[in-house]
Amino acid sequence: MKSDLFAAIEAGGTKFNCAVGTGPDDIRASVRIATTTPTDTLHDVMEFLQNASKLGRIAGIGVGSFGPIDLNRQSDTYGYITTTPKEGWKYTDLLSSMGELFHAPVGFDTDVNAAALGEYTWGNGEGCDPLIYITVGTGIGGGVLVNGRPLHGSLHPEIGHLFIPAIQSDAPNPDGICPFHGDCLEGLISGPAIAARWGAPAETFPADHECWGEFSTLMALALSNLILTLSPQRIILGGGVMHQAQLFPMIREEVQRMLNGYVQTNEVLQDIDNYIVPPGLGDQAGMLGAMVLAKQAKGR
Amino acid sequence: MKSDLFAAIEAGGTKFNCAVGTGPDDIRASVRIATTTPTDTLHDVMEFLQNASKLGRIAGIGVGSFGPIDLNRQSDTYGYITTTPKEGWKYTDLLSSMGELFHAPVGFDTDVNAAALGEYTWGNGEGCDPLIYITVGTGIGGGVLVNGRPLHGSLHPEIGHLFIPAIQSDAPNPDGICPFHGDCLEGLISGPAIAARWGAPAETFPADHECWGEFSTLMALALSNLILTLSPQRIILGGGVMHQAQLFPMIREEVQRMLNGYVQTNEVLQDIDNYIVPPGLGDQAGMLGAMVLAKQAKGR
Numbered sequence: 072m073k074s075d076l077f078a079a080i081e082a083g084g085t086k087f088n089c090a091v092g093t094g095p096d097d098i099r100a101s102v103r104i105a106t107t108t109p110t111d112t113l114h115d116v117m118e119f120l121q122n123a124s125k126l127g128r129i130a131g132i133g134v135g136s137f138g139p140i141d142l143n144r145q146s147d148t149y150g151y152i153t154t155t156p157k158e159g160w161k162y163t164d165l166l167s168s169m170g171e172l173f174h175a176p177v178g179f180d181t182d183v184n185a186a187a188l189g190e191y192t193w194g195n196g197e198g199c200d201p202l203i204y205i206t207v208g209t210g211i212g213g214g215v216l217v218n219g220r221p222l223h224g225s226l227h228p229e230i231g232h233l234f235i236p237a238i239q240s241d242a243p244n245p246d247g248i249c250p251f252h253g254d255c256l257e258g259l260i261s262g263p264a265i266a267a268r269w270g271a272p273a274e275t276f277p278a279d280h281e282c283w284g285e286f287s288t289l290m291a292l293a294l295s296n297l298i299l300t301l302s303p304q305r306i307i308l309g310g311g312v313m314h315q316a317q318l319f320p321m322i323r324e325e326v327q328r329m330l331n332g333y334v335q336t337n338e339v340l341q342d343i344d345n346y347i348v349p350p351g352l353g354d355q356a357g358m359l360g361a362m363v364l365a366k367q368a369k370g371r
Numbered sequence: 372m373k374s375d376l377f378a379a380i381e382a383g384g385t386k387f388n389c390a391v392g393t394g395p396d397d398i399r400a401s402v403r404i405a406t407t408t409p410t411d412t413l414h415d416v417m418e419f420l421q422n423a424s425k426l427g428r429i430a431g432i433g434v435g436s437f438g439p440i441d442l443n444r445q446s447d448t449y450g451y452i453t454t455t456p457k458e459g460w461k462y463t464d465l466l467s468s469m470g471e472l473f474h475a476p477v478g479f480d481t482d483v484n485a486a487a488l489g490e491y492t493w494g495n496g497e498g499c500d501p502l503i504y505i506t507v508g509t510g511i512g513g514g515v516l517v518n519g520r521p522l523h524g525s526l527h528p529e530i531g532h533l534f535i536p537a538i539q540s541d542a543p544n545p546d547g548i549c550p551f552h553g554d555c556l557e558g559l560i561s562g563p564a565i566a567a568r569w570g571a572p573a574e575t576f577p578a579d580h581e582c583w584g585e586f587s588t589l590m591a592l593a594l595s596n597l598i599l600t601l602s603p604q605r606i607i608l609g610g611g612v613m614h615q616a617q618l619f620p621m622i623r624e625e626v627q628r629m630l631n632g633y634v635q636t637n638e639v640l641q642d643i644d645n646y647i648v649p650p651g652l653g654d655q656a657g658m659l660g661a662m663v664l665a666k667q668a669k670g671r
Contacts, residue, residue, distance in 0.1 A: 139635060154635050201524045215600070217517045224501045224602030225636045232633060233596050236536050236554075251633040254536075296533050300515070300600050302524030333532060333551040335439060335454050336525045 075130040077369070078120055078175075079361035081182055082106075082136035082165060084157055084209055087116055088358040091123035095193050095352065095359055099126050109163045117168065124173065132169050133178040133364030135185025135357050137212070140165075142180065142223055150179055156250055176371060178364030182206075182357050183214030183228075184221035186350070189360030190307050191216055194351030199304040203297055204356065205230060206310035207290075211257040215301060231257040235292040240285055242268040256293050260286050262312050278317040287318055291325030294347065298326070298334060305338075309350040316349075323347050375430040377669070378420055378475075379661035381482055382406075382436035382465060384457055384509055387416055388658040391423035395493050395652065395659055399426050409463045417468060424473065432469050433478040433664030435485025435657050437512070440465075442480065442523055450479055456550055476671060478664030482506075482657045483514030484521035484528075486650070489660030490607050491516055494651030499604040503597055504656065505530060506610035507590075511557040515601060531557040535592040540585055542568040556593050560586050562612050578617040587618055591625030594647065598626070598634060605638075609650040616649075623647050 076099060081088040083106060090101035100123045104115045120129065139155065141148045150166030170177040180188070187204035190196035196204070202216040213230025215222040222228060232255045248267050249258030258264055265273040269282045276282050294306060308319070323343045330339060338346040350356045376399060381388040383406060390401035400423045404415045420429065439455065441448045450466030470477040480488070487504035490496035496504070502516040513530025515522040522528055532555045548567050549558030558564055565573040569582045576582050594606060608619070623643045630639060638646040650656045 139633075154633070201522070213600075217522065222501070222517065222602065225604050225638050226602045226634060228602055229599045229634065232599050234536050234592050234629070236534050251631045252629070292534050296596060297600060299529045299532050300513075300597060302522065302526045302528055304525050329534070329552070331551045333439075333454070334526060334529065338525050 074127050076123070076127040077362050077365035078123065078129050078132045078173075079358050079365055080116060080132070080134045081185065081357035081361050082134060082152075083182060083357070084137045087112055088355075089116055089119050090358050090362070091120070091126060091129070092362070094362065095355070099123070101358075108159050113165070113168065117172065120169065120173070129173045129175050131178065131365035131369035132173065132175050133185070133361035133366070133368060134165055134169070135180055135182040135361040135364060136165055137210070138181050139226065139229065140179070140181060142227055150177075176368040178361075178368035180221050180364055181212065181214060181227050183212040184216070185214070185360030185364055186309065186356040187214035187216045187307070187360065188221065188363045189352055189356040189358075190350055191219060192363050193359060194356060195307055195348050196305055196351075201301050201303045203230075203301060203303045203306045204350070205306065205308050206357075207260065207308065207312040208262055208310035211261050211310075213297075230293070230297070231255070231261070233293050233296065235259075235289055235296070238285070238288055238292075240268075241281055242285065243270050244268050256289065260289050260312075265312070273312055278315065283315065283318060283321065286312075287321035287325050290318075291322050291329055294322065294326050295329045298330065298339065305345075306347045307350050307356075308347065309354070309356055313349060319347065319349065374427050375669075376423070376427040377662050377665035378423065378429050378432045378473075379658050379665055380416060380432070380434045381485065381657035381661050382434060382452075383482060383657070384437045387412055388655075389416055389419050390658055390662070391420070391426060391429070392662070394662065395655070399423070401658075408459050413465070413468065417472065420469065420473065429473045429475050431478065431665035431669035432473065432475050433485070433661035433666070433668060434465055434469075435480055435482040435661040435664060436465055437510070438481050439526065439529065440479070440481060442527055450477075476668040478661075478668035480521050480664055481512065481514060481527050483512040484516070485514070485660030485664055486609065486656040487514035487516045487607070487660065488521060488663045489652055489656040489658075490650055491519060492663050493659060494656060495607055495648050496605055496651075501601045501603045503530075503601065503603045503606045504650070505606070505608050506657075507561060507608065507612040508610035509562055511561050511610075513597075515603075530593070530597065531555070531561070533593050533596065535559075535589055535596070538585070538588055538592075540568075541581060542585065543570050544568050556589065560589050560612075565612070573612055578615065583615065583618060583621065586612075587621035587625050590618075591622050591629055594622065594626050595629045598630065598639065605645075606647045607650050607656075608647065609654070609656055613649060619647065619649065
């Protein structure tokens with residue numbers, strides 16, 4: 072008899088990471104699909120899922136998507152990507168075709184809430200309440216778990232767009248690039264923002280380049296505000312830009328300097344090396360979080 | 372037979388608001404005690420409670436306190452006010468004497484988490500998830516409920532100390548006054564900060580004074596960040612400074628301008644008049660929230 076499998080789809084602005092399996096040590100099939108048009112990309116996703124369903128019954132599907140997305144089950148556009156600036160993807164229905172095809176329950180959340188869930192279940196966030204997961208890549212997104220469950224509310228966190236105090240910048244083009252907010256966090260230190268402001272792709276700057284000092288200060292301002300708001304038990308920083316490992320000690324030091332002894336927690340004062348950390352699941356956090364969403368959907 | 376009563380203590384930096392009863396429509400006795408020294412103030416609180424206990428059995432005690440406080444039940448200093456800058460109150464044990472005297476369970480949280488709980492139970496926050504309550508008075512504090520329960524984590528929210536972008540200020544003394552952070556929210560727009568920066572007590576400025584325009588912009592920056600982080604279903608603004616009713620429409624307009632259409636929720640776009648609101652319980656939110664804490668302590 073074929074065993075129950077779960078399908079995980081991390082829907083990102085650059086690629087869709089898809090897998091079928093039961094957990095990090097049991098991935099039966101996986102594929103990366105470029106994010107082009109909704110029609111083409113979703114066609115390839117469905118093809119992958121149909122082929123993968125020959126390996127076992129798909130008992131649940133989980134989708135963690137870039138956003139903003141509609142998480143309100145009472146809404147006509149539940150399961151849609153909504154007002155994204157991404158060309159061609161505004162008001163895209165991600166879910167209805169998948170669920171119907173496999174007669175399987177579908178879990179749905181933001182890519183970053185999913186990544187937080189992945190880290191909480193199998194990675195560096197086990198048992199942390201609240202837990203924050205932030206990814207810094209082509210955009211900046213943040214997921215939040217409270218009591219182990221993704222934070223929703225009237226929408227979902229949009230931590231990438233936090234307003235932060237301006238600091239003196241030596242960037243050749245200091246202005247932020249967010250089309251909505253200019254100098255918000257994403258507008259200043261996402262990968263494309265670093266490239267636009269400092270004049271070359273982020274990954275081409277050496278570890279001791281001044282752009283990373285500025286990055287650390289700006290990120291530390293955002294994290295300080297998140298600590299003051301959510302009082303998280305851990306913050307995980309992932310995404311392509313955070314592959315620059317030198318950033319972690321720089322960010323930690325800046326957070327301590329800014330909070331200036333006001334937040335008297337062991338995490339901030341003594342144990343910050345275990346407080347602001349990279350993902351335990353590396354770049355698989357989002358996909359594995361989508362697998363947790365699939366399992367939770369089955370369990371409902 | 373005497374009925375079960377609940378004791379509520381809102382421990383503030385200026386006064387302790389104490390009451391005994393069962394809810395907003397059934398307050399049997401109440402008193403305001405000036406916050407002087409821990410010994411004197413707590414003596415008067417105990418005296419009030421002993422007298423009030425003749426009205427009925429005290430079945431639970433709730434304390435909502437200014438902070439930072441220790442909420443960790445495993446800690447040696449659980450129930451203490453910890454690193455407060457308030458003269459004489461550092462590491463003050465609030466709870467142990469009360470619980471022992473009445474053999475009653477004691478609920479404990481921040482004054483602002485308590486106020487959020489009061490508004491959620493009996494005021495303007497019913498059913499809102501998440502719910503944020505912010506008070507602007509001698510300091511700025513914020514409480515957060517998620518799933519109807521106060522947010523804790525490694526400590527508790529300290530929203531008053533959020534870092535916000537600097538704006539052009541015409542204040543005679545533009546610098547912020549927070550001893551920890553200078554220009555954080557509390558350092559810029561608490562009552563004493565307004566007085567220090569604009570040269571006269573906040574309540575003496577007319578409704579159209581420019582200090583209120585600056586106040587609204589700075590508060591809107593903080594609220595925009597809280598909306599982007601917590602995605603609250605409602606934000607309640609209380610405290611003495613918020614008695615200036617003209618501030619509400621000004622703050623709402625600034626929040627819409629700053630978010631700039633990015634957060635596509637009905638609350639932000641269409642219904643902001645019911646999104647950023649004054650407390651339904653007026654200045655009794657904290658005390659009544661402490662009564663909810665007392666009832667929850669009994670129910671545990």
